[in-house]
Structures are given as C-alpha cells and as structure tokens.
Amino acid sequence: MSEIKNLLILPHLRVQNANxxxxPMTWGFPAMSAFxxxxxxxxxxxxxxLELEFHSxxxxCHDYQAQVSQKGYEKRLNLARSPLASKEDKAKISKDGSFTAPSIVEEGRINLEITLVFAVDGGxxxxxxxxxxxxREVAEVVSGMRIAGGSVVPAPLGAVSRQRPWLEPLDDDAEARALQFWKLRRRWLPGFAxxxxxxxxxxxxxxxxxxxxxxxxxxxxLDLSRRNHECRLTQTENKAGEFEEEVSWEIRRPPGWLVPxxxxxxxxxxxxxxxxxxxARDATIPFRFVESLYSIGQWVSPHRLTCPEQLLWYVDNDLDxxxxxxxxxxxARHHAIQ
Structure with missing residues (x-):
C-alpha cells in the first residue's frame, strides 16, 4: 500500500523572475532542490x-519564458546592472576623476507557469x-513567498478559478485510487513533469x-546531455562495378526529452x-563543504504517469x-508496472 495519503495541489501558479x-553547469529551469x-x-x-506535514x-510546467536573447544557435542571458552614476556622483567617488562602471552579476531569469503537487498528511x-x-490558507501563504527566487504573480481577471487550490484525499482501494489519479492527470494537461x-x-x-x-x-x-553527430561509412557500388566508401553524418539522440x-x-x-x-552562515549547526551532484532528468507528459510516486521528489540523504x-x-514504479 502506498504511503501517500493526500495530495495538496496548487495549480497554474505564475512565477516571475525565477532563477x-x-x-554551475546547468540552466533552463530551477533545480528541484528549490522546490x-x-x-x-x-x-x-x-x-x-493547520497541522500539516509535508513529505514530497x-x-x-505548463509554460515558460526564459529571459534570453538568441542569435543563431547561441543564447545569451539578459543581464542587468545598477544605473551608471551621474557626473556629480563620479566626482564624489574618485578624487582623480576616474570612474569604473559597476560590474554585472550574471543572473539567469525565467518566467514560469507551474503546478505544485505536495504529498501531505494531517488531521x-x-x-x-x-x-x-x-x-486555500496554504495558497495564501505561498502567494507571499518566493519560488526559486521568483515572485508569485496574482491570477489575471477571469482566471482565478484556474488557480483554485484543492486537497485530494486518495482512496485506499487501488482501482479507485487509479481513477482519481487519472482525473488529476487530465487537469494537468497541457504540461510536462x-x-x-x-x-x-x-x-x-x-x-x-x-x-x-x-x-x-x-x-x-555529457553524452546523454547533447546531440551527438556520428560519421557512418557505407560501401556503395558505382557504375563501373567498383566499391566506394560513402560518408554520411547522423545525429544520435536518446529517445525522450532528456535534460541534465x-x-x-x-x-x-x-x-x-x-x-x-x-x-559560516549559521554558527549554531555543523558545517561541511560540498559540491553539486548531477544526474539525468526527463520531461514527461502527466498522462504518462501512473501513480503519484512517479511525480514526487523527496529527500534521500546518506549522512554516513x-x-x-x-x-x-x-x-522504480515504471519497472514495477511494466
């Protein structure tokens, strides 16, 4: 039996200027650690x-708009900096009249429309x-919080019902539970998880x-994160009956929308x-230097999910x-079902 008993759903949240x-090596969508x-x-x-416990x-993602400019295959982040100082300010900054423009801190921003699904428990x-x-109370709290560094934008007029949150208790019966999740998946379309x-x-x-x-x-x-151009040599016979090598280039890309x-x-x-x-930021707790861990993710349509466990992320630490x-x-769930 599944340990997930209830789903708290905050649909179609509009987030502005998320990170x-x-x-250090990936961009395009906030890390799951942010959520x-x-x-x-x-x-x-x-x-x-409220007496709520959150588990996963x-x-x-229903829509996104990365704040970038593109020229050919090259994309550049739209960066911003503080305005240049006026002439009066320049004189105050430096006695010899020299002035150095403030540096630009690289910041990648993206606007999102997302649905958040929490596995919760409580009376x-x-x-x-x-x-x-x-x-509704949870949604009000979230509206005043930052999501991956971005601000939650209120729903536009006429779309308030689309962002109405709800709590879905899952049935203990396997067939009824599957039907519940089937209906939820339809409400999350179009989008990718x-x-x-x-x-x-x-x-x-x-x-x-x-x-x-x-x-x-x-x-x-790296191999899974890119398109690989591979050279293929094939033997062809010409009109004179001689065999020649013909060179062709093919793009090898694993099936599915895979991302690092x-x-x-x-x-x-x-x-x-x-x-x-x-x-250290907090001198009251233990401290340890760390570096990022990477894996491969996949964007899948919600209608391909068969149970909530396939969607949800949770903490899996090994402190030793x-x-x-x-x-x-x-x-794990996909193999179990297959």
Missing amino acids: AISS VGLMHALERRLPEH VGVI ACYDDEAGQRVA LVCRDDLLTKRLVKMREQMPEATPLDAW IPVGYGAISRQFEPGEVAS VGLYRLANDFT
Whole structure:
C-alpha cells in the first residue's frame, strides 16, 4: 500500500523572475532542490492550527519564458546592472576623476507557469470541508513567498478559478485510487513533469565502457546531455562495378526529452563542529563543504504517469558518506508496472 495519503495541489501558479541557473553547469529551469526548499519553508511558515506535514513535492510546467536573447544557435542571458552614476556622483567617488562602471552579476531569469503537487498528511486532510479551507490558507501563504527566487504573480481577471487550490484525499482501494489519479492527470494537461532517470545514466555508462573501458560517469552524463553527430561509412557500388566508401553524418539522440539536472550535493570535506568554520552562515549547526551532484532528468507528459510516486521528489540523504540528494521513484514504479 502506498504511503501517500493526500495530495495538496496548487495549480497554474505564475512565477516571475525565477532563477534559471540551477547549478554551475546547468540552466533552463530551477533545480528541484528549490522546490523542496520551498516545501520545507512553507511547512515552517504555516500556522500551527493547520497541522500539516509535508513529505514530497512534484512540479508540472505548463509554460515558460526564459529571459534570453538568441542569435543563431547561441543564447545569451539578459543581464542587468545598477544605473551608471551621474557626473556629480563620479566626482564624489574618485578624487582623480576616474570612474569604473559597476560590474554585472550574471543572473539567469525565467518566467514560469507551474503546478505544485505536495504529498501531505494531517488531521484536516480527512475532513473535506476543512481540507479545502486548509488548501486555500496554504495558497495564501505561498502567494507571499518566493519560488526559486521568483515572485508569485496574482491570477489575471477571469482566471482565478484556474488557480483554485484543492486537497485530494486518495482512496485506499487501488482501482479507485487509479481513477482519481487519472482525473488529476487530465487537469494537468497541457504540461510536462520533471522526473529522475538515474537508470539511463547507468545504462549509458555500461554501454560506453564496452568500447571505452576508461569512460567515466561524467562522459555518460555529457553524452546523454547533447546531440551527438556520428560519421557512418557505407560501401556503395558505382557504375563501373567498383566499391566506394560513402560518408554520411547522423545525429544520435536518446529517445525522450532528456535534460541534465542537479540532484543535490556531495561532501568534499569532513563535518566541522558548530562555530569551527569562520564566516559560516549559521554558527549554531555543523558545517561541511560540498559540491553539486548531477544526474539525468526527463520531461514527461502527466498522462504518462501512473501513480503519484512517479511525480514526487523527496529527500534521500546518506549522512554516513556525506550524500545530500533528492530522489524520485519514476524508474522504480515504471519497472514495477511494466
């Protein structure tokens, strides 16, 4: 039996100026850690009378607008900086009259229309009237929060009902539960949900090592993240009966909308005691240096999901080895169903 009992759904949220740079090596959509962070911040901010516990979160993207300019195949982020100082300000800044323009900090921004799905539990979830009241209160709290650094924009006139939140208690019966989720999937169209595909990364690494034993997980990750142009040599017979080699180029791209994504952080140092590292943000908790962890994600249409577990992301840390990452059960549930 599934551990997910209730889904809290905030549909068609419009987010302005969200962070499009998800890691030092990826961009295009906020990292899932931003949405898990939103879930934890939301749980702390809710008033005590709501008595909600948040377990996992899923995201469906309905529309996006990256703030970039494109010339051919090259895209550049639209950057901004503080206005240049006036002549009077220049004289105050430097005694010799020289002036250096303020530097530009690279910031990638994107406008989004997304649906957030939370797996929740609490006493109010089992009372329909109280559950819908809780959903509205949660939506009001979220409207005043930041989502991946972006601001939540109020619904335009005439579209308020489209953004109406609701809480969906899931039935214990498998058939009734499947019918419930089928109806939910239809309401999330058109859109795409981001799921984790660690299995594709593993399979690609095994395949590459058949020809290149020195291949690393980074090679497999890069191979899945790009279009690969491969040269094909074929033997053709000309009119004189002689065989010639014909060269052709083909693009090899794995099936599906695959994208490189960050999935958390890995430790690169021991864990320091609170206050041992100078200038740490919080001197009351342990500290550890980390670097980003990467995997492969896939954008799938919601109608291809068969259960909530395939959509939702949750924290899956291994503190003994210094692994702080997020996980998603799309592959496990997909194989179980197949």
